[in-house]
Amino acid sequence: xxxxxxxxxxxxxxxxxxxxxxxxxxxxxxxxxxxxxxxxxxxxxxxxxxxxxxxxxxxxxxxxxxxxxxxxxxxxxxxxxxxxxxxxxxxxxxxxxxxxxxxxxxxxxxxxxxxxxxxxxxxxxxxxxxxxxxxxxxxxxxxxxxxxxxxxxxxxxxxxxxxxxxxxxxxxxxxxxxxxxxxxxxxxxxxxxxxxxxxxxxxxxxxxxxxxxxxxxxxxxxxxxxxxxxxxxxxxxxxxxxxxxxxxxxxxxxxxxxxxxxxxxxxxxxxxxxxxxxxxxxxxxxxxxxxxxxxxxxxxxxxxxxxxxxxxxxxxxxxxxxxxxxxxxxxxxxxxxxxxxxxxxxxxxxxxxxxxxxxxxxxxxxxxxx
DNA sequence: ATTCCACGGGAATCGGTGGCAA
DNA sequence: TTGCCACCGATTCCCGTGGAAT
Numbered sequence: 001x002x003x004x005x006x007x008x009x010x011x012x013x014x015x016x017x018x019x020x021x022x023x024x025x026x027x028x029x030x031x032x033x034x035x036x037x038x039x040x041x042x043x044x045x046x047x048x049x050x051x052x053x054x055x056x057x058x059x060x061x062x063x064x065x066x067x068x069x070x071x072x073x074x075x076x077x078x079x080x081x082x083x084x085x086x087x088x089x090x091x092x093x094x095x096x097x098x099x100x101x102x103x104x105x106x107x108x109x110x111x112x113x114x115x116x117x118x119x120x121x122x123x124x125x126x127x128x129x130x131x132x133x134x135x136x137x138x139x140x141x142x143x144x145x146x147x148x149x150x151x152x153x154x155x156x157x158x159x160x161x162x163x164x165x166x167x168x169x170x171x172x173x174x175x176x177x178x179x180x181x182x183x184x185x186x187x188x189x190x191x192x193x194x195x196x197x198x199x200x201x202x203x204x205x206x207x208x209x210x211x212x213x214x215x216x217x218x219x220x221x222x223x224x225x226x227x228x229x230x231x232x233x234x235x236x237x238x239x240x241x242x243x244x245x246x247x248x249x250x251x252x253x254x255x256x257x258x259x260x261x262x263x264x265x266x267x268x269x270x271x272x273x274x275x276x277x278x279x280x281x282x283x284x285x286x287x288x289x290x291x292x293x294x295x296x297x298x299x300x301x302x303x304x305x306x307x308x309x310x311x312x313x314x315x316x317x318x319x320x321x322x323x324x325x326x327x328x329x330x331x332x333x334x335x336x337x338x339x340x341x342x343x344x345x346x347x348x349x350x351x352x353x354x355x356x357x358x359x360x361x362x363x364x365x366x367x368x369x370x
Numbered sequence: 371a372t373t374c375c376a377c378g379g380g381a382a383t384c385g386g387t388g389g390c391a392a
Numbered sequence: 393t394t395g396c397c398a399c400c401g402a403t404t405c406c407c408g409t410g411g412a413a414t
Contacts, residue, residue, distance in 0.1 A: 100400065115388045117399040295376055319404055324377065341411055342376045 024209035025238040051087040051134035057160030061183040063168035064190030067229030088135040095141035099148035139163045192228020218251045235262035270333040279355040281326040292345030
C-alpha cells in the first residue's frame, strides 16, 4: 500500500521518503518502453497480428522464470495492439482455477455474470454466443492449467490462447497430445536479464520515481543481487529508497538489506492472501525454526495444536492428505521449502514472517518433543 | 530384499447455492 | 415460496509409487 499520507502531513525535506512516484514501483506498472525485450515484443506482435484483419490471433506459449517480465510483456504489447484494432484482451490469473472457473472468468470479462454452479457446457455455449470479435485470452500462472480449459477455449473461433508458464518442457509433457501439438512450435521463451540490463530497467524508474538521482553503479549492484529477475530488482530499489533518508543517501543503503526487505514484503503479501488452513500449516513449520520439521513430527504437531487453534472457528482440522496439499501450496508461494522425502524436513524460508491470523504460542503452552 | 511411510494423482463425497418447477 | 436437482469447489478417501533405512 503506497504510503502517501506523509506527503501531506510533513514537508518532504523533513521525511525519509525519497519516493515521489509510487506507481513506477508497482507490480502492475507497465512502462512505455520495454527495455531489452524488443525481440519478444516482435514475436508476440506477429502472433497477434491476424487480429488486425479480423482473424483469430495465434496461440502462443510464453515461458520463463520468475520476474522476467512475462506478464508485463503481454500487457505492454496488447495495449499497443488495442489502440490499432478492434481486439479484445482477457487476462486471467489461472492458478488454482478449474476449467469452469477459467471460462467463467472470461465470461465475466465480457460482461456476463454466470453463477458458480453453471455447467461447464453452458458456459462454453455462452462464450461462443458472445464471441463477436478477435479475442486474446491470456492465462497467467498457467503452470497447471486443466487441459479441458485449453481444449474448450481452442474450440471457440476468434480466440487465441496465450498461456504463461515457468517451464515450457514440463508443461508440454504434462498436458495432452492435442494441446502439445498446438503449442510445440508456438513458444516464446524469456531469459533472465543480466546485471547491466537490469540496471537499464531500473534507471528510468529511479529517474521518474525517486527524488534525486541514483548512481548507475548502485543500480548495477542491485541488478547483480536480483539474479535476473526484474521484479526483484525493482522491489529492491524501492526498499532501498524506503531505507534511505536525508542522512543516509540511497547509495549508502546496504543492497543486501534492501533485497531482504523486498523479499520479505513479497512473502508477507503472499501469506496474507492465503486462507486460514495455510496459516496454521505455515505457523507449525515456522515454529520449528531453521532446523525444520520432518513430515512425521509435523503431523504430530498439527494434531497436537489443531484442537485449540481451530476452536471457535468455523473451519475444522485437515486430513493428512490435505495438509500435504497446503504444504505444496506454501512451497509454491516460496514461504516454505517442502521436504523432498520423508527423511527431509519442511523449513520456513524466512522465519521472521509470521501469520497475522494464527498464533501458536497463544494456542499451546509448551509443545513437548517426542 | 524387505519394510516403512510420505507422496501425490484421482475418485468419491460433502456442503453450499443458483435455477426451476410445482 | 418451497423443495428439489445439478453443479461447483473443497476436502477426504484410496491406493500405487518410490526413496531411505534396516
